[in-house]
Structure formats: C-alpha cells, structure tokens
Amino acid sequence: MPKPLVTVICISYNHERFIGQAIDSVINQTYEQIQIIIIDDGSADNSASVITQFKVKYNSLEVLLLTQNVGNCAAFNTAYALAKGSFIVDFATDDVMMPDRIEKQVRQFEQYGDDVGIVFTDATYIDEKGKFIRNHFEHLLKFGLILKVPRGDVYRSVLERYFIPSPTALIRRQVIDQLGGYDEKLSYEDFDLFVRASRLFKFEFLDERLTAVRKLSKSMSTELYKRNDKQLMSTYDVCLKATKLNRDAGDNLALIGRVRYELRQSVITENHLEATAFFKLLNTLDGLRFADRLTFFGSIMRLPLKGFRNIYIKVRFG
Numbered sequence: 001m002p003k004p005l006v007t008v009i010c011i012s013y014n015h016e017r018f019i020g021q022a023i024d025s026v027i028n029q030t031y032e033q034i035q036i037i038i039i040d041d042g043s044a045d046n047s048a049s050v051i052t053q054f055k056v057k058y059n060s061l062e063v064l065l066l067t068q069n070v071g072n073c074a075a076f077n078t079a080y081a082l083a084k085g086s087f088i089v090d091f092a093t094d095d096v097m098m099p100d101r102i103e104k105q106v107r108q109f110e111q112y113g114d115d116v117g118i119v120f121t122d123a124t125y126i127d128e129k130g131k132f133i134r135n136h137f138e139h140l141l142k143f144g145l146i147l148k149v150p151r152g153d154v155y156r157s158v159l160e161r162y163f164i165p166s167p168t169a170l171i172r173r174q175v176i177d178q179l180g181g182y183d184e185k186l187s188y189e190d191f192d193l194f195v196r197a198s199r200l201f202k203f204e205f206l207d208e209r210l211t212a213v214r215k216l217s218k219s220m221s222t223e224l225y226k227r228n229d230k231q232l233m234s235t236y237d238v239c240l241k242a243t244k245l246n247r248d249a250g251d252n253l254a255l256i257g258r259v260r261y262e263l264r265q266s267v268i269t270e271n272h273l274e275a276t277a278f279f280k281l282l283n284t285l286d287g288l289r290f291a292d293r294l295t296f297f298g299s300i301m302r303l304p305l306k307g308f309r310n311i312y313i314k315v316r317f318g
Helices: 019-027 047-057 072-080 101-109 136-142 155-160 173-179 190-200 231-245 249-268 272-284 290-300 306-317
Strands: 006-012 034-041 062-066 087-092 116-126 132-135 170-172 202-214
Touching: 006 019, 006 072, 006 101, 019 034, 019 047, 019 087, 034 047, 034 072, 047 062, 062 072, 087 101, 087 173, 101 116, 101 170, 101 202, 116 136, 116 173, 116 190, 132 136, 155 190, 155 249, 170 173, 173 190, 190 202, 190 231, 231 249, 231 272, 249 272, 249 290, 249 306, 272 290
Parallel strands: 006 034, 006 087, 034 062, 116 202
Antiparallel strands: 087 170, 116 132, 116 170
C-alpha cells in the first residue's frame, strides 16, 4: 500500500539565520512522500533570498513570497490552498526536525482509526545558537504543571492549560478542512486549533523528542504574558468560542479554570483591557470568587505588578 503524502508548510518570518537548517531538516526526512511548501510572510530580512536559493537547488519545493506581513494564520491558510497531503505539518523555519520525525508519526497514525486527528510528540527547546535549554514534558512533569501527558479526548485538558508543543503536531487533513483552516482574526493559531479540533477528534502522543523548537528573544512565545501582549485578546476570543463548544459542567469548570488563570496573568502583566474582558467572561460563566474580584481590583487601581511575574517565575522554576 502506498504511503500517504505529508504536506509540510514551512512558514518563514525574519528567519534568515535559521531557515537553511530548518528546510534541510525537512528535505532530509527519512519519509519520502513529502510535499514541501515554503511561504515567507513578508520578512524584513534576507529570508526571501535564502528561500529563492533553495528553490533553485530543489526545484520540487513550492515557494510563496508574500510582499506584506499578514500574520501566521493567514500565511498558513494561503499555503494550505496548495496542500495535497493527507497529513499536514505547520512548521516554523527556525525549528529543526529530527530525520525520522515524519516517518515515526505517520507510523503512529497507522495504528489508529479516523477518529484520531492529531499525533503530537515531545520536544527539545534550544536557544538562538542551538544550545539546549530544556525538554518539554520533562519540565512540565518536574514542576507539577501536568501529572501525565493527556491523550485521547483532550478537550478539557487543552482548555485548562498549555501542554502540547504545537510545532510537533502532525495533523490529519480532515481536521483542518472541518475547521475551515485557521481563524485569521487571531494573532496565533495553536490554542484555537487544539480547542476546536479536540472537540471533534482524539489526540495521541508519541513519546519521543522529534523536534528541536527554537526559543528566540523576540518570538511570539517569548512575548506571551508581557505588557501589550497582542496574543492575550486572541486567547480571550478562543475562550469565548469555547463557551459554545462546551457540553457539560465538567467542560465549564475546565474553561473557568483557564479564564481565571488568564485573568491573573492579565492583571499581573498590566494588560488592563484584557483583564476586564476575562473578568466579565468569568462573571458570565458564574465562576467569580472573592479572590478573583480582589485580583481584578489590582487592574482597576492600575497597580504596577508586572515585575512580580518575573519574580514568581524565578522562584517557581529556578
């Protein structure tokens, strides 16, 4: 039986220093049935030129060079219009795949039925120079952020807290088709993708570190929970969507926990507009406690709290 085609959508934005290693890691996969689409999202550096050189060397690459930055969600949807694969990888061109990543994930998919929509793996984090930072699930388990890796019906789990390293996901095409692609109104995609997809499909975990995820000083992930964080309102929008996806009291409790967490982070980081939005949503969900009102009072009073989060992180995680 022929192996299914996997489409890897490589999204570049100012990744000139890393894009060569990233694309090489896709080209050199042990799995042969791969369609590679590279889209540059209006980079201000020399990324487009590097991509063009790869296109000259590897004619089979499909390349899209956008003249304006449209954001990750819209860039992905633009590239996805060209995708032919039965499985999809959303791959940032500052990350690195292990050579057998796709082969192992496809093999894992073959063990399950069509009700499994995503197979995710463990990940290693590296810095701008490629130096090891930490292992993903080892860190979450060590500090009690999760007790075990959720799998199967993970809807409540993805509502409650972040645990899936999104760069590791291999996604069944049917998932993206049923969701109508990424929501381009959002500033980031993975929380929305996982919430909506997990309502329709099961998720499975492959316990191997098959992707090195690069942490950059100015990447979207490092800007999370800082003052003027543009991703917080997108998080609110996804929580608002979840109010219509929830089916029972257990789902609502999971959502309340997430909204309460985001309220605290918004207040501590002095994102007052978002704090107000989360406070009102918590009230709508009948989840307000005295402690939540006290927390929100810090936002009303515009207390200078942003430094406390950095202190907490240092004390909590070393």
